[in-house]
Amino acid sequence: MMQPAAAELDIHLRILASRSDSSAAQVIPDAIIGDYHDYATLRGAAKGSDAVTFEHEHVPNEYLRALIAAGFNVQPQPAALINAQDKLIMRQRLQELGAPIPAFQAINSAEEAAHFWAQTGGHVCLKARRDGYDGKGVWFPGSEAELVALTTQLLKKDTPLMAEKKVALTRELSILVARRPSGETKEWPITQSVQRNGICAEAMAPAPDLSPQLEKRARDLGVEIAQSLGVTGVLAVELFAFTGENGVEDIAVNELAMRPHNTGHWTQDGSVTSQFEQHLRAVLDLPLGATEETAAITVMANVLGAPEDPQMPMRERVREVMERYPAVKIHLYGKAHRPGRKIGHVNLCGTDVQATREQAQAAAHFLVHAQWPDTV
Incomplete structure (x- = not known):
């Protein structure tokens, strides 16, 4: 999902992928197939790059330090990335910062x-x-x-x-922040997400019914964490919301992700600058783009593989959704079906929270099951 933004900005991407049919390798022509656990392969993929970045946090830190020692520009750097790789280290560092945590x-x-x-x-x-x-x-x-x-x-x-x-949460929120090596930061509106079976099923932004005070606190917290940890690129700070002792909604940090994040997929269609374009800008130390929302509400609904893949081909399901909901934007990942697997998502911008949610959910449901939900 970084490739369209890269092409438009005249940025050449090279991907190190484990398989030739992986999502990124399908759309990035300069694809090297190999294992990131092999340092020689990793270094070969990095050769000639202006920046090295990741789509997940699992690249061994000793390899990243070796790349830096060899003169490569690794963003985010291992000193920051370890806080997303190891949950105990993350908690200890957040405690040192005075961030609210369980x-x-x-x-x-x-x-x-x-x-x-x-x-x-x-x-x-x-x-x-x-x-x-x-x-x-x-x-x-x-x-x-x-x-x-x-x-x-x-x-x-x-x-x-x-x-x-365990937090008696009332809802889950996230704040996405982008930071470039020279220090500039930009954050997006607070996102509310809905988890089902431990997987993000839905996200909406701006988070409905969020007090201005809590919104500012969450924004400030995200920026403080990004700056204090030296994060570069996109940082997602997942938050638990709960009812505080005074009966007012409060937040605690759940986890950190130092990459474009599922709860930020709505930015593709609901923000001036998507998280994917912003991540590229940030790791290359380019000026960051505006992050204002472009609609009163944007809802992202994940397309998760059904227990059994319907007989109707996906292209026909896509056409059905297009005909019923022409404002829905469909983003498929080129992945084969597997129960519960994220194979795509839909975004819908609107003015009414409930109506926008219902339509986005219905569109995702049809892409999964090849039938409309009973509520539609």
Whole structure:
């Protein structure tokens, strides 16, 4: 999704992809097929580049440091990226910054897990410190015994763990910020997301019914984190919203992502500058684009693979959606069907939150199931 923006800005992209049929390799002509775990391959892909950046946080930091030592411009740099790679390090650094976060603890034994259960009154979320995404590597044990058994099992598999106090959230928000190496930052309007089975199903911006005070706090928090951690490119700060002691909505940081993020896909059609174009501008230290929204509300609905792929070809489903909802913008990823897999998303700009949500959801539903929901 960076390729159209790159072409328009006369930026040449090269992709290191694991497969020739991967989404990016399908649209970026200069594609090198290889494994990013192999340093020689990684360095070969970086040769001649003005900047090296990523679509996920899992590239080994020792390789990134080696690229920097060899004279390559890596953005974001490993010192920032580690805070998105390791959830415990992230929590510790955010605590040092004074950012609002849930109570947390490193879990190195079943005894430590049991102690944390007692400390939090059983409100425990257990997390793998590394490699978790889309609900993977996150567990909500229903009892102390279940927590202890789960911890024992995972530690035997050499899975580094941490635990944090489960937040009684009222909704999930995110603030996306872009920062360039020379220091300029731009943030987008606050996004509200809806998770189903640990996967982002829907996002809307600006977040409805958000107080000006909380909006400013979230914006300031995102900028402070980006600047303090030295993040470059797009940073997504995922937030838990909850009812504070005074009955007023408050926020705590959930996780960080240092790349274009699913909750920012709405910016493709609902913002002056998309997160994909902005990420390119930022890592190349170019002036950042305006981030104002272009509609009263923009809704993004993910297209997640159905339990069984319908017989109707996707191109016919796309045509049906076009005919019923001509304002819907469809973005497919060129991925084969797999149950629950993100194979695309739709964006819809509108003026009424509920009507826009219903139409975006209906469009995504048809792309998934080849039938309209009963509510339409």
